[in-house]
Amino acid sequence: MVDNLKILLRLYRQYTKMDLLWFLRDTRYCLLQIFSDTICACCTIAGVFLLSEKFGGFGGMNQAEILFMMGFSTLVDGIYMIFFIGNNTGMISRIIGRGQLDHVMIQPVPIWAELLAQGFSPLSGNSMLICGIGLTTYAVSRLPISVTMPWLMLLLIYAVSATALIISFMTLLSCAAFYAPAAAEEIAQVGKDLFTSLKTYPLGTMSHSVRRLFLTVIPVGLAAWFPSVLLLKAGYGEFDRSMLLQACYLPAAAFALSLLTIYVFKKGMKYYAVNGSPRYSGFGHR
Template sequence: MADEWRALWRLYRVYARMDLLWFLRDLRYCLLQMAADLVSAAACVSGIFLLAARFDGLGGMSRPEVLFLLGYATLVDGVYMLLFANNNAGQISRVIGRGQLDHCMLQPVPLWVQLLACGFAPVSGCSLLLCGAGVTAWAAAWGGLRVNALLLALCALCSCAVIVSVVYLISCLAFYAPVAAEEIAMEARGLFGEMKGYPLGGLPVAFQALLCTLAPVALTGWAPVRLLLGQAAPIGWLMLPLSAATAIVLMCCAFRKGLRYYATCGCSRYSGFGHR
């Protein structure tokens, strides 16, 4: 196990160097991509904040608290992009559906190490992370919100783990239906992208519970922010990591089952005259 972790850190260094080289060799295109990410993030959060500004709050949160929620949602997206932006690591259904998982299995490195490392983009994928950190800091200063930076980082990692686990869990369908489910990871990811920035305080308790369990969108935005702002019960500090760990375990079980099916049946995207 120690050798595998050392291999992971070595691969992180390799992918970080490759990402930096791309930034230096194609500076204009890289900056355009980072700017596009920022514009897209601003478009996603501006509507919610304008509603909060118009009605002096939204979903039981004040304007600074809503802005903090939107900054946190952007921060979680930034962590996701930082760790899973490259090589379809965050769109694993494409890798499975196109039969490219065979390429990973041929490597002398465990599959989990490859999947954790191949998406690392510390340069081209840092724009949303920096933007989210800036917005959360601005919102905290504006509203006088007292937030622990270490707890903020912990919550962001747990939220990112929930997103990755759900995306990978749903992407396991690509093992059984590679053509139909090739792009399903994007749809699963889009669910979190569109909903995690909404204040959910105005919803009935039953819907809040649903969005914290079966469809854990609230665990990637509203619920962690309430914990950070001291608006939720202290038991939430146990439930958030526990929920993230449960999602990871379920994902690993489903992925292992899919791999066993893949080892037996292979990928139907291959044909006698070549790939796809």
């Protein structure tokens, strides 16, 4: 366990240096990407935010609470950007579908460690996280929330769990690329777009059947709305023991989906080991 952690930390240091070298060698292009990511963050939350401005809140949440949910959503996207945006790690169906998984397999480290580390972009991918922290802080300042260390820990746990849920969902879809590499090359992007377009909408006034759908089979509600509601209740002092099961649902769902994804990915790797890939593309492995 200790040796594996040392390997992972060493890989993180390596990819941090590579990200810094990109900034130093091509500063203008790197800054353009950071600026573009910031614009994307603003565009992602603009629709729901403007609706809340027009109607003074909707979906069972007032304007300030919706702003908090937007901040949490951007915070989750920021964690995703920092840890998984590089080398198409967050879009692993591209690596599998283009036959580039061999790039990972030939590295002198475990595959899981390389996949966890090679997307790490602390410099070029930090703009979304900074926006998320700033927006969440601003939203909290407008709400009667009691910010304590346990509340901040709960916020961190939910943000990490939501990120793990999104990555697991996208990787699970990406396993289709083992069996249909050309057709499923971009399927991870479809999964990402699903969360990007739907996770910021409050589900409080939707029917129970629709809400259950978005909290189980299509877990977009777990990426922002559900944890935001629990965090708001905890901050308002409305959290009690009867809500303990709800509080554990997101981390448990993320853990269960991660285990399922690991199992399916291993099955896909066995298929890949026997059949290989019928295509290879050097394009886009960055």
